[in-house]
Amino acid sequence: MSSQRFYTGDEQGLVKVVTITEPVVVKPKRVRRNQPTPEALPNPVPTVETWGIPDREKAIQLLCWDSEKKHLAVARKNGLVQLLDPKDGTVTTEFKHTLGKEGKIDTVFVGLFASSESVITCTSTGRLVVQSIADHSKTTVLEVGKDICRMRVHPREHHIVATGGKEQELTLWDLKALIKDPAAEEETPEPATKKGKKNSKKAAPAPTPAPAKGEPEVRYKSKDILANGQIFKAKNVKNDYLDLRVPVWNTDLQFLNQYDTSRIAVGTRHHQIRVYDVKSGARRPAVDAEVGEMPVVAMANGKDGSEIIFSDTVTNVYSVDTLTGAIIGQYKGFTGVATALATFNPFENDSAAHLVTVAMDRCLRVHEMTKTRKLLHKVYLKQRMTAVVVGEYTPAEIAEDEEDGVVSSKKKRAEGGEGDDDENDDDLWESMGKLEDKKSKKRKLAKE
């Protein structure tokens, strides 16, 4: 029996480890006429393990793996950022940030990322903090603008950060350049902006900003607009048919490509999905499509960047084609808003990915990402859920496989025992069904 783990976070500050065990796939053996058909095994019940004590002040806002998948990073409502051991949930490291209030609205974490050396967090007030894990006093604080709704770090290039928010266009930042800058600025405060920019250009190494620095940038004059450490800053779409400005309110974003930072998908509160192509040099989105009628809540990458999955505030979960912006299909079965989505490949070789979601209706759901979009598992977790990450996959044990007659015979074969050959052949013949072409079947039926 193979099993898949998920780690979820909720409003009570509990981390729950959900282990879903796949039922054993029994190959149907040939059943003689008088034999009763073997009963299917009941689906194993998912197990839930809970870490922590219920406390609303410690409500989990974000969860993520560190880049080596050794620790689970947790961002909590009271400003606590913790690294948990994924085996038993003990806190290995923790940092305290002060979140405070902005007017009547609580400041929340909008982005969390952990690499092996540092933890990057971002709050809704635009305070981006790079905290070194080894040296707690070593922190770098950057301001990325107010009313940020989402910050994401590129999964490969850990120094590339994307932000977006209310009246905050999608912006790509290069942390390497940003962190180096302040020293230069301190020396010469007045022309800092220009000098800083030059520095950032020099400091920024080749990997991704290269296309943005090349010819297209000059063509679009984005050179003057980019501030310190920015690689790319999107431009609002053209005015609408009444020549009115279209309001900006980005709620979530995703890097579409694991290997470079060229394509980024953005979901908005005004129910649009936009795809920006940084490489092309254009600052406006390459794809801008209106989807549904309600704000986008959360987004997840589908397979190979051609598909994106998002949830809206009226409990819908749609899958969208990132090349055209058209809705491909809907995932059903939700009764509350899906607050966090994640996709994963359940088996190493299997091509069909799965989608895992947690929702306000206190359930975790796993859907198949095939054409049918079937609901595979639903687990009631008793709390309004806020975050989910996909844990490790434990493949089926070999010992159990050997019980299966087919496998063992195959193994014997592989060993190459010559004396068994005839027996094996018989087995083989027996295991094959009798072939009948469709026409003869029809004829038989007609005769009867």
Added chain:
Amino acid sequence: MVEINTIKNKLKREELYQKQKNAKAKAKRDRRTTLQKEESSNPEKKEKRLAENVPNTLENTREFDETIVEEDAEVAADEATDEFSQYFQNGLTPKILITTSKGPSASVYEFATELVDIFPNTHFVKRKAQFEMKHIIEFSKNRDFTDIMVINEDRKEPNGLTLIHLPDGPTAHFKLSSIQLSKDIEGHGRTSSHKPELILNNFNTRLGHTIGRMFTTLFPHVPEFQGRQVATLHNQRDFIFFRRHRYVFKNAKRVNLQELGPRFTLKLKWLQKGTFDRKGEHEWMFKPEMETSRRRFFL
């Protein structure tokens, strides 16, 4: 034995059929009389029979719902600190604002009057067209209201009720139907201004619990029992029936009920986290596709 319906002669067929029918009826009668005799001498047997003979209904054959709350420490801890804890833990007295949709018609005012009568410490405020819901919510928060009720109408008839719990939500929207005002109920009694007792029936699931708690917060903690008034919210197949009665004590053993009215039926359409926001996140939302079976209930 000849099959009656194979007999071709109509008169013969009728005769035999009638005979068979009488015989069946007699057998039944005999069975019942013997049973009656037995049970009159042995009342335990009757009790046992009645206890065993439970007819199947949609409710008692409902689809399994894992969210039905039984003794559960985690859910208890969740409820201890939820949005209603101010009422349950700190004993906050409810103060309710009742208003309508914009440009209300006469029937809505009538229904609002009845609602004001039901809930103690309510204030009806005429809806002004220049104020949006988010303004009203802010005003009410400043004036220490604990709940807002908004009556919606369609074709000059009340058809929806939105409950907003203040200050942090949640917001629930109900379909409102089968309204019978007090004056339309035959033999209804006059109401008094006593705080009524509250009866909540069958709010069993996690969602039902939230809704039940929401209704509880509309009534003061300690009812005035001398008023003998009782308000009932009875949930059956996800429809919430509201009734109001007065106990009429005949003697030490017998008690009658006098209906006070009004009667109305609510059905939950959505539950939103936080105070009302058109673009807010829905904790639960009814969709027709959820009606997969007649035995599936959510409350």
